Amino acid sequence: MTGKEQLKEMGFLYPQTIVLARYGGVYEGGKYLAFNQYVHNLPAGWDEDDCSCADCFRDLKEHVGRGKTPDAALADLIRRITDDTPFNEGAFEWNMEE
Numbered sequence: 001m002t003g004k005e006q007l008k009e010m011g012f013l014y015p016q017t018i019v020l021a022r023y024g025g026v027y028e029g030g031k032y033l034a035f036n037q038y039v040h041n042l043p044a045g046w047d048e049d050d051c052s053c054a055d056c057f058r059d060l061k062e063h064v065g066r067g068k069t070p071d072a073a074l075a076d077l078i079r080r081i082t083d084d085t086p087f088n089e090g091a092f093e094w095n096m097e098e
Helices: 004-008 050-059 071-084
Strands: 016-020 031-035 065-067
Touching: 004 071, 016 071, 031 071, 065 071
Parallel strands: none
Antiparallel strands: 016 031, 031 065
16 A cells, blocks of 8 residues: 555554654755655665765655654655655755755
8 A cells, every 4th residue: 555545544654764864954855754664664875875875865766754853754754645746856955944
């Protein structure tokens, strides 16, 4: 079941993992990241060296929520899944003032 189907049927996302971005949003697009995955299934490179992290968020194949707080990241993930936002929209574009 996709995240969008799960939201429609059940009204919530599971599993969900929220992490502090390794590079503070420089590559990731936000200070906190929310994934519709178990922690052991997070995309390779999300917490690795600069090049691996940049490649990971440039080439995403799943929705990732981004935000200044864990709650904001989860809300962004739900918005992205609901709106069919492109996977990598927002990577490299985070506004530190938000």
